[in-house]
Amino acid sequence: MFPETGLGSLAVAPAATAVFTAVLTEGPLSRVSLARRLGLSSAAVTKAARPLIDTGYLHELAATERTGPGAGRPASPLAVRADREFFVGVKITADELIGVVCDLRAAVRATARRPLAAPDVEAVLTDLGQLVDGLLDGPGDYRVRTRRLGLAISGDVDRTTGLVRYSPFLQWRNVPLGQRVARITGLAATVENDVKALTAAEHWFGEGVGAESFALVTVGTGIGCGLVVHGRLVSGSHGVAGEIGHLAVDANGPSCHCGGRGCVEAIAGTQAIVRQARERTGRPELTIDAAVALARAGDEQVGAVFARAGNAIGSGIAAVANLVGPARIVVSGEGLAAYDLFEAHIRTGFERQAFGAAAQCPLSIRPLPFEEWARGAAAVSIQSLVVP
């Protein structure tokens, strides 16, 4: 059984959910400003906010703090009490668990990592229970104000039920991960695909705040994309969306494991880069770290591999901009540890293929610490508090 979910009776009313979401993601906000942006009366805002204040989720800032230029009489903006509740986030990879404790504003308060003894479900659950205990019972004593946990995992996940339908790296099929983890930890668990979890974090607490549409592109072993359009995550009518890694950008390019040809991932995924670097140098033992080192040392052959990869990623990102037109695009992922080798080529590929005004779409290209994936998991857990 899952423990009690949602804000409980606090946010059953749509107005309370709307007020809390707006203050959480875009606050502090005055009641007047909330009323305007939500299309509610000031009285309705006040009524919706009261139980949230009474239970300590919101508080009023001092009246001297103005909400913006041109404000009339001093307003008392509503703000979230970030330490009212804490959330655990865990990213599950094939060989390691990465965990964080976040506050209500998704700020990371504590982190922990744990290598996996084995990738089978029982072993992972044991390790996960110990990781979570360590986070909650360690310094900071987060246990008492933590009721929820989010899990991020690559693959096909049903967020509604917490079922992992298929995770290729772990070779899991139809694992009821949410239920299992809830039972072990005593926390309400939410499970989400890792790219979608990162997108949720950017949408509510990052560069996507307030954007009607935006995209997050992740570069690493896989190349993925989370898309927000009309303010909501795109999930795909047939369960597939954001598969930027499988756009064909080179009709004569290498075959891809998906059955396609010249896919972005078949040119720019970590394995594809290693394979091409080995071919070009004639060194079959080359690792990705060694390839990065060679390229940084000026090796032209290996440098060309990264250039081609960056160009392919840029073409794929341009495809997102040309088709959907996001307000902005964030490019990140562990592959961007080699950011210095990629960035210029990603931008070149993007600028060449972005059509007309689509080239105005700002690209934020930045490395992604692995803890960010775990923070994404925590963000999904925060969302489950607000919108059960």
Added chain:
Amino acid sequence: MFPETGLGSLAVAPAATAVFTAVLTEGPLSRVSLARRLGLSSAAVTKAARPLIDTGYLHELAATERTGPGAGRPASPLAVRADREFFVGVKITADELIGVVCDLRAAVRATARRPLAAPDVEAVLTDLGQLVDGLLDGPGDYRVRTRRLGLAISGDVDRTTGLVRYSPFLQWRNVPLGQRVARITGLAATVENDVKALTAAEHWFGEGVGAESFALVTVGTGIGCGLVVHGRLVSGSHGVAGEIGHLAVDANGPSCHCGGRGCVEAIAGTQAIVRQARERTGRPELTIDAAVALARAGDEQVGAVFARAGNAIGSGIAAVANLVGPARIVVSGEGLAAYDLFEAHIRTGFERQAFGAAAQCPLSIRPLPFEEWARGAAAVSIQSLVVP
């Protein structure tokens, strides 16, 4: 001045707009069924429908008509009176006007064509006025029940103001087309980009009805795409969306007029096909019609040009499916007059590149009579009646 817009006082209430839209696009529907799908009480539906019935836009079907299997006592579904009002739609091309009169359900009642004497604004407006007069004063006597007109034109259009910012085929810049046409015809005018207008027609009156997401791809001189996601047309934060023609699908492909390389349009647009067919046959005078005839007669060189074009289009469509995951995709356009040469290759390219379950997305590939573009313009005009 634009004449009076909207249903006037009839549909000022959001409930009336919702009821009318649902019956128009998905009707006939019983009040019970309307209440359920709109989240309204039966009383609210009845209240919203009354003025629409009083003014003749809706009527009740006989109570013996059941709404579906398992219905309890006989319901009296509400239906639209299709001939309550008529709408003119005009597609403006570089050398011709195509006009239609449609009823409220977007059924074509009359059609007319008129070659353009010259592509300059004044000449086009003169021809357009005569075309509209001919449609409204001819057989059917549509004049008395026609208040609105829609215009579809390729290029960058601001639907809100009726301004044509840029139309490359006509070489128009910043033409206040809506205002000018309203003055000449006495009809309330709505102007929309032609691909978006076609998408609107499919969304409200075609294969997109009831779909949360779908895509329309047009193949011809240009290759375009209209996208509906979360029930709304995607317009792009920077004014660009649906530019499937400028996705890069061949890193070593031909240069495109947009500055990119290997764009779908640079391989599969009509001009690109003619250019490649001329190169392959060594016949610099070849037209598109001659190329189609040669390919149909079994010429392998020209057949290969169509195969490559179809494959490129299929890759582009797979990109739409992989990124956005529409419920279905309609592929159409004047280029599909050569449908027999394209279809198999479009499907091959799509199936090769569609990722996993994205391949389940149904493709409807069908030719598009030019009158359909004009019907799209009329559909936009119908939308302006319902949602001013």
